[in-house]
Amino acid sequence: MNRRVVITGLGVCAPNGVGLEEFADSLQHGKSGIRFQARLRELNFGCQIAGEPLIRDNLVHHYFTPLQLRGLNASGVVYGVIAGSDAWKDAGLKPRDLDKPDWESGIVFGTGILGVDKFRESIHLVDDHKVRRLGSTTVLQTMASGISAYLGGILGCGNQVTTNSSACTTGTEAVLMAYDRIASGKAERMLAGSCSDSGPYVWGGFDAMRILPRQYNDTPTQGSRPLSASAAGFVPGSGAGALVLESLESAKARGARIYAEVLGGAVNSGGQRAGGSMTAPNNEAVQRCIVQAIAQAGIQKQDVDVINGHLTATAKDPIEIRNWSLALEREGSEFPYVNAFKSLFGHCLAAAGSIECVGALLQFQNQCLFGNSNCDDLHPEVSSSVDPARIPVKTIPYSPKIIAKASFGFGDVNACVIFRAFND
Amino acid sequence: MNEERYHKLRDIIQIYLPEDVSVTDISEKSHFTNELNINSAHLVDIILDVEDAFDIMLENEDMEQMQTVGDALDIIETKLSKK
Numbered sequence: 001m002n003r004r005v006v007i008t009g010l011g012v013c014a015p016n017g018v019g020l021e022e023f024a025d026s027l028q029h030g031k032s033g034i035r036f037q038a039r040l041r042e043l044n045f046g047c048q049i050a051g052e053p054l055i056r057d058n059l060v061h062h063y064f065t066p067l068q069l070r071g072l073n074a075s076g077v078v079y080g081v082i083a084g085s086d087a088w089k090d091a092g093l094k095p096r097d098l099d100k101p102d103w104e105s106g107i108v109f110g111t112g113i114l115g116v117d118k119f120r121e122s123i124h125l126v127d128d129h130k131v132r133r134l135g136s137t138t139v140l141q142t143m144a145s146g147i148s149a150y151l152g153g154i155l156g157c158g159n160q161v162t163t164n165s166s167a168c169t170t171g172t173e174a175v176l177m178a179y180d181r182i183a184s185g186k187a188e189r190m191l192a193g194s195c196s197d198s199g200p201y202v203w204g205g206f207d208a209m210r211i212l213p214r215q216y217n218d219t220p221t222q223g224s225r226p227l228s229a230s231a232a233g234f235v236p237g238s239g240a241g242a243l244v245l246e247s248l249e250s251a252k253a254r255g256a257r258i259y260a261e262v263l264g265g266a267v268n269s270g271g272q273r274a275g276g277s278m279t280a281p282n283n284e285a286v287q288r289c290i291v292q293a294i295a296q297a298g299i300q301k302q303d304v305d306v307i308n309g310h311l312t313a314t315a316k317d318p319i320e321i322r323n324w325s326l327a328l329e330r331e332g333s334e335f336p337y338v339n340a341f342k343s344l345f346g347h348c349l350a351a352a353g354s355i356e357c358v359g360a361l362l363q364f365q366n367q368c369l370f371g372n373s374n375c376d377d378l379h380p381e382v383s384s385s386v387d388p389a390r391i392p393v394k395t396i397p398y399s400p401k402i403i404a405k406a407s408f409g410f411g412d413v414n415a416c417v418i419f420r421a422f423n424d
Numbered sequence: 425m426n427e428e429r430y431h432k433l434r435d436i437i438q439i440y441l442p443e444d445v446s447v448t449d450i451s452e453k454s455h456f457t458n459e460l461n462i463n464s465a466h467l468v469d470i471i472l473d474v475e476d477a478f479d480i481m482l483e484n485e486d487m488e489q490m491q492t493v494g495d496a497l498d499i500i501e502t503k504l505s506k507k
Contacts, residue, residue, distance in 0.1 A: 066439055067439050067440060067466075070439065070469070071469075098443075133472060135468060135469050135472055136465040136466055136468045136469050137469075
């Protein structure tokens with residue numbers, strides 16, 4: 001049994017747009033969500049810029065009850081619930097009534113680490129001999145699966161409700177896990193997504209690794225430079241993205257709007273062998289992942305017309321492009337169009353894959369190819385193998401047919417998903 | 425009954441009520457979990473809120489005794505009188 005799976009809902013809480021409309025507008029017009037962070041300067045971070053969603057004060061009241069908001073100090077939960085609830089609504093679905101769950105709807109909503117600020121709050125209380133002051137929601141806000149648990153309760157999902165975690169691959173992996181569950185007939189609808197907390201306690205470790213840019217603190221919107229010769233490291237970010245995946249039968253029966261079809265994909269690991277390590281990918285594994293995704297999707301290598309890269313703005317970008325080029329056996333003007341969305345909102349870590357999938361899918365709907373910022377000075381190893389026209393710096397009208405989206409993560413893990421314009 | 429304390433306590437309890445229970449259902453006799461249907465996990469939070477609002481500290485045995493709104497008022501009164 002391998003059923004067709006489509007996307008019927010999207011939601012996003014991104015540094016450059018909370019909600020689909022604002023996010024699409026930002027991608028369309030190259031509006032950056034990367035801003036100076038006074039707190040990072042105060043704490044002596046080398047990199048003092050980040051991409052953090054701007055949540056208006058009253059917005060959370062539309063998504064959380066006053067009780068849920070009490071003591072809520074987990075930004076990832078806030079982003080994830082906003083994006084997840086929005087996606088559900090965007091799909092034309094409603095939260096279940098109180099008496100009965102929807103047995104055919106489930107959730108795979110990943111994260112890297114959740115409720116870091118809440119955890120910090122608890123550590124202080126515990127060390128202060130005040131464990132009894134932790135309250136009843138410390139566990140819920142800091143357990144990794146807190147995000148799928150919050151969403152599961154809000155929506156009333158009765159199928160599998162879980163959280164996956166595979167570093168920066170998380171979001172894209174969640175989409176594939178949801179796809180598998182529907183394709184194999186185990187669920188009709190799955191909310192797939194991921195979230196990542198904001199703040200110095202999440203981003204600090206990366207600053208310590210010296211892989212974040214330090215020379216753009218006064219020019220934050222220029223700091224994230226995927227594919228550029230002057231790329232100086234990734235700009236940390238946070239947020240959440242969410243997608244409703246649904247069996248084609250269910251979508252049709254409901255008369256749901258369809259953004260695109262998920263043809264399939266692949267996940268693998270380079271085993272931290274042959275050049276792969278905890279922090280670097282095994283190139284053969286990356287190429288295999290892309291090739292397997294294409295095979296699993298039942299398409300040909302030349303069918304891919306847009307790639308939505310991982311492309312973080314580190315020295316690895318030219319290597320990623322080479323991996324795509326070798327895997328697809330295409331180069332120069334034959335190379336697919338390239339999306340490097342991190343140029344506008346940074347690297348949202350565990351949330352990156354899902355936010356970028358949402359952006360990728362909006363291109364089907366908006367009939368365009370979103371432009372890439374900060375890469376006027378393409379890295380020579382990129383421009384020598386890819387026609388620069390394939391990496392547009394401004395949004396262009398276009399009707400994508402097949403978009404391949406890949407994400408890679410620490411631990412040498414990879415995921416690649418294939419989306420196709422819906423055609424019944 | 426001290427009206428001011430009762431209103432203060434009612435305001436604390438109100439936020440923990442499930443959707444199908446209204447603030448007007450709260451009386452001195454109300455049982456927190458059986459009648460007001462408050463999730464037992466939230467009793468822990470009510471106790472912390474009471475501690476903050478009245479500047480007192482409740483012991484484990486106080487928490488065990490606190491079954492109804494009236495119990496809570498009694499405990500608060502005892503604690504305040506010892507201050």
